[in-house]
Structure formats: C-alpha cells, structure tokens
Amino acid sequence: MIRALLAILRRDLRLLLLGTGGGGGGVVLPILFFLAVAIIFPFAVGPDPVLLARIGGGVIWLAALLAAILPLDRLIEPDREAGLFDQWALRGIAEEWIIALRIAAHWLSFAPALLLATLPAAALFGLKGSVIAVVELGLLAGTPGLAAVGVLVAAITAGLKGGAALAGLLFIPLCVPILIFGAGSLAIGGGSGIALAAAASLVLLALAPFAGAAALRAGRG
C-alpha cells in the first residue's frame, strides 16, 4: 500500500512538474503567467514608485491566485478520462488518499516555483525587504490551501461540459479567505494575518481530500 502511494506521488509530481510533453504545460506556463501579470501591472497604473511599492504585495497575491487557475483542468480530468481513478479504486486505494497525494504533488510542483518567482516580481514593484518577507511567508502559508481548493474544484468539475471555465469560477470565491488573511497581513504588518492564512489553509487541507473523494465517487455514477 505504501509502495503504491509513493509510486502515485512520484508519478503525479512528475506529470504536474514537467507537463504532458506534447504542449501540456507543466509548471512553467503558470509561473510565466504570474510574472507577466506582475510585469504589465505598472503599465496599467503608471510608474509611480510610491504607489507601486504600496500595492505591489497585493498585486503579487492576485497574480498568484490567477496563475493558480491555469493548471486546474490538468489536475483531475485527464486521469478520469484515462480511467486511472477506476483502476486505483479496483486496487482498493481509497479516493481520499488519491486526492491527498494529488494536493501534495500540486503544491510541491507549484509553490516553490511561485515563491521563487515572487522575488523578481517584488523587485519590479520595488518592495522593501521586510515587505517581501511578509509576502513570501504569507504565500508559504496560503499556497497549501490554494492547492487544496484547486484539486477539490478540479475534482468537482471533472467530466462536466465546460468544466475548466467553471473550475476557475468556483476557485476564486473559495480562495477569498486565504486572500483576505494573506494579502491582509501586508496591511496590518505580518504575524496574525499569516497565522490566519495558515489556519484557513489547514482547514481546507483537512476537508479537501474527503470532499474531493466524494466528488470523484459521485462522478462515476
């Protein structure tokens, strides 16, 4: 059982990190998208350094949220389509495990690259070191929750017509608590906001495997 779970985690991670080979993306496209949003933002609001430094942290959070929408349609649907979930069920591997592993793989493939890309984005906005630290810690606390919501939403919309668009639409409101606490930590100066973002992440992490597994099973009928 442990051997099977490790094999699945390895596979999920490889696929989400490197993509499907034939233009299936991987983690590179969402990160480039994240940087692109950060780069074009000053064009839209003007090159006022004081303004950019003030809103930069919030923009980075928003860009991270938008970038997290891009991989949603690859998280569950291709494997459902290929019958992999059925095959795991036949081997007695609970859907809860499968979803939990998928969340872990999604976070591992997405969050470290995002945290790294946040540094050049922060430099573009001229953020101070102390602000960058709050953004990075906030993202570190919030991204596990974003990963959990992403996989959950992907499981709920798998197999639906227009599922990808619906997933993006469902994803945004479910991420609001993390965004409020995470980006809010910038306004109130750190600690408590990050702790609340982490708490929201933990709640979502605890619920998502069960809700996602129920969605997978319901989708079989």
Added chain:
Amino acid sequence: MSATALSATDLCCRRGDRWLFHGLSLSLARGDALHIRGPNGFGKSSLIRMLAGLLPPSPSPQTGHIGRVDWAGPVALIDERHGLDAALPLGRALAFWARIDAPLPDGTLERLGLARLLDVPVRYLSTGQKKRAALARVIGQRAPNWLLDEPLNGLDTAACAQVEALITEHRAAGGVVVAISHQPITIPGASVVDLGRAPRQFSAAQWAEVAA
C-alpha cells in the same frame, strides 16, 4: 465442487426512471466464465461496472434492498478507458502499474505485440494497440478475476485469437472471466446472461402500479 469466486445477489440498475435490469443474481466458481450479452443500452457495461464495485447497485424496486457483490480476491477491469498515462511512452506507463502491482510475466509484451511500441506515447497508439496495452496492464495486476468490457474492440484476427488464448489460460489457472463482446468471441463453457432477453424492462411508473 470448486470454491465460489463471485456471488452477486439481487443486482438492480436504474437509470433515470428506467430499470435496465433488476433482481439479477450471479454465482461463479473458480475457472468459470460468463458472457454478458444484449443490445446496446441494456446495461451491459453498467453491470460490469457494478461487478467491479465502481457503480453502486440501485435499491430493488420490490424489496428496497440493495444488492451485494462479493468477490474472492481482487478484480481487474478493461473497459473503453485504457487506464494508462496518455502522455507517457508505453513502457513507462506500464512500468507505473508494475510498481503498484507486479512486474509483467516474461514474454507478455512479445505475446501482445507490444515489445516494439515501448517508446511510443500511449496517445499515439491505435485503438487496437491501446486495447492490447490495457490487456498487458490486466495481466500484470495478477488478479484472479477479470472483467472485460469489449476486449476485442479494434483487435485484428490474430490478436483476437491471442485474447481467447489468454482467457483460456487464465481460467485454467483458476481465474474467472466476465466478458462483454459484440464481436464473436469463443469462450468454451461460458455461461451466458442475455440482458436483452430477460424480462427486466419496466418503467418506474409501471413499478408503482405493480407495487400498488
């Protein structure tokens, strides 16, 4: 008297307000085979998925009881989904299952004509090649019970004979095979369930009348 491999009782399947079948009971011993027949839309694939435990049985229209499916040992399934990573080369897609199940028995790839396809991504394989790859996955699973939903789809004559031979070998080793096939398939001594012939087509409204 050989050991029971499958005991399924009072299986019912309802789709919307239509009963595809109900009150269906099956019992198979080790080495047995069952051929499920019937026209399209009569619930053959639903029955296979129910036997696989992937589709919960509907409550019986007469008693309200929910049917049971009990297998001795694990179950392997082939259906219209190949169950392999479409993006990976065939060799690595099969290696993933080998890590979860067990390595393929020697000669399996050659027998199924897959040995030269190991570097080809699964999504570029033809329908018949995907079906053969799925068969390799089933063999690697080493489950005593096989559920085969249209195993001959897309296969050429030689590959069809190969599948029939694999089924015979599997049964000789004590395995059970439940198959759906529109194409002629020779499974010696298989019992037959014909979902088209069984008087099981009742609408919910008719059942309400019967119950009243």
